[in-house]
Amino acid sequence: MSDAQMVELASVTKRYDGALAVDAINLKIKAGSYCCLLGPSGCGKSSTLRMIAGHEDVTDGDIMIGSRVVNDDPPAERGTAMMFQSYALFPHLSVAENVAFSLRMKGVGRKERLERAARMLDLVSMAEYADRTPTQLSGGQQQRVALARALMTEPSVLLLDEPLSALDPFLRVRMRSELRRIQAELGITFIHVTHSQEEAMALADLVVVMNDGRIAQAAPPREIYNAPRTPFVARFIGGHNIIEDNGRTITLRADDIDVLPAGDATGARRRAQVSEIEYRGPDVRVGLETEAGESLTAVMGERAFFDSPLSPGASVAIGWRPEAAHELSRDA
Numbered sequence: 001m002s003d004a005q006m007v008e009l010a011s012v013t014k015r016y017d018g019a020l021a022v023d024a025i026n027l028k029i030k031a032g033s034y035c036c037l038l039g040p041s042g043c044g045k046s047s048t049l050r051m052i053a054g055h056e057d058v059t060d061g062d063i064m065i066g067s068r069v070v071n072d073d074p075p076a077e078r079g080t081a082m083m084f085q086s087y088a089l090f091p092h093l094s095v096a097e098n099v100a101f102s103l104r105m106k107g108v109g110r111k112e113r114l115e116r117a118a119r120m121l122d123l124v125s126m127a128e129y130a131d132r133t134p135t136q137l138s139g140g141q142q143q144r145v146a147l148a149r150a151l152m153t154e155p156s157v158l159l160l161d162e163p164l165s166a167l168d169p170f171l172r173v174r175m176r177s178e179l180r181r182i183q184a185e186l187g188i189t190f191i192h193v194t195h196s197q198e199e200a201m202a203l204a205d206l207v208v209v210m211n212d213g214r215i216a217q218a219a220p221p222r223e224i225y226n227a228p229r230t231p232f233v234a235r236f237i238g239g240h241n242i243i244e245d246n247g248r249t250i251t252l253r254a255d256d257i258d259v260l261p262a263g264d265a266t267g268a269r270r271r272a273q274v275s276e277i278e279y280r281g282p283d284v285r286v287g288l289e290t291e292a293g294e295s296l297t298a299v300m301g302e303r304a305f306f307d308s309p310l311s312p313g314a315s316v317a318i319g320w321r322p323e324a325a326h327e328l329s330r331d332a
C-alpha cells in the first residue's frame with residue numbers, strides 16, 4: 001500500500017451557478033487518520049468530498065494532498081480512490097475480476113491480477129466469494145467488494161460517500177467495525193461522509209461537523225461530545241441540553257444532570273417536575289419541566305433509576321457539577 005497522505009483544505013469554496021454550497025472552509029486531516037464529515041442534508045459534505053476527489057472543480061481556495069496543491073490534477077493523479085453509496089459493480093464480471101478491474105485497465109496480466117485481487121479480497125473477508133458474480137452477493141458483501149475494488153488502486157487517501165447508508169442497521173454496525181479495522185491495518189487516510197452522528201463517533205479520529213457550507217467544529221469525537229462549540233453542534237450530536245444560566249448559554253450532557261429529591265437543597269440549581277419517563281434498556285430518559293419553563297432531558301443508568309424510581313408528575317430538584325456545564329459560542 002502507498003504511504004498515508006495529509007489532506008489540507010485552505011479557504012475552499014464551492015458555488016453552483018452562484019449558489020454557495022461550501023463557504024471558505026479550512027481543514028487539516030492528518031496522514032493516516034480516519035476523518036468523518038458529518039452534518040445534515042445539504043450542508044456541503046459531498047461537495048467537499050467530490051472536490052477532494054477531483055470530481056468537482058474548486059470555485060476558490062486550495063486542496064492539498066501531501067505537499068501538493070491538486071486543484072488542477074485529474075482524479076486519477078491525486079492518489080485518492082472513491083467508494084460510492086451505490087456500489088456499481090460490473091454484473092457480468094466475477095468478484096475477483098471486479099476487484100482486479102483497475103489492473104486490467106493498466107494491462108497487468110491475468111495471473112498477477114487475480115493474485116493481487118485475492119489478497120485484497122482476503123483483507124475484506126471475501127476470499128471465498130472470488131468466483132461468484134455480484135448478483136449472487138448480499139448488499140453487505142457487494143459493499144465489501146466495492147471497498148476492495150477502491151483499495152486496489154493503492155490510494156493514499158480513500159474517500160467514502162455514505163458507504164453504509166444502503167445497509168440494514170445490523171450490517172451497518174458490523175461493516176462499521178470492518179471499515180475501522182481495515183483503515184487501521186492499511187494506515188491510509190480515510191475521509192468518510194455521513195449524516196449519522198453515531199457512525200462518526202464510532203469511526204473517526206477527527207469529526208468535522210458541517211452546517212450550511214461551513215465547519216461548525218472539527219475535533220476528536222470525545223471533544224465534540226463533551227464540549228460542543230455551538231448550539232448547532234450540541235443539537236446535532238444529540239444527548240445535550242442547551243440552557244440559559246446566569247446570562248450564559250451553556251450545554252449540559254443529559255447524563256450529567258443529577259435528579260435529586262425535591263427537598264434536597266444541596267447542589268440544587270432548578271426545581272422541576274417530571275414530564276415523561278422513557279425506558280430504553282441500558283438507561284432511562286427522564287423529561288423535566290423546570291419552574292422557569294425550560295424543557296430538559298436527563299438520562300440515568302437503568303440501575304440507578306430503579307434504585308429510586310420516578311413517575312411523571314413527581315417534583316424534583318436538579319443539579320449538575322460546575323465542570324459539566326460548557327459555555328457555547330453563537331452559531332455562525
Ligand SMILES: Nc1ncnc2c1ncn2[C@@H]1O[C@H](COP(=O)(O)OP(=O)(O)OP(=O)(O)O)[C@@H](O)[C@H]1O
Nearest residue numbers: 016020021039040041042043044045046047048195
Ligand atoms: N451539481 C449541483 N448543482 C447545483 N447545486 C448542487 C449540486 N450539488 C449540490 N448542490 C447543492 O449544494 C448544496 C450542498 O450539497 P451537498 O451534496 O454537498 O450536501 P450534502 O451535505 O452532501 O447533502 P446530502 O447529505 O443530502 O448528500 C446543496 O444545497 C445542494 O442542493
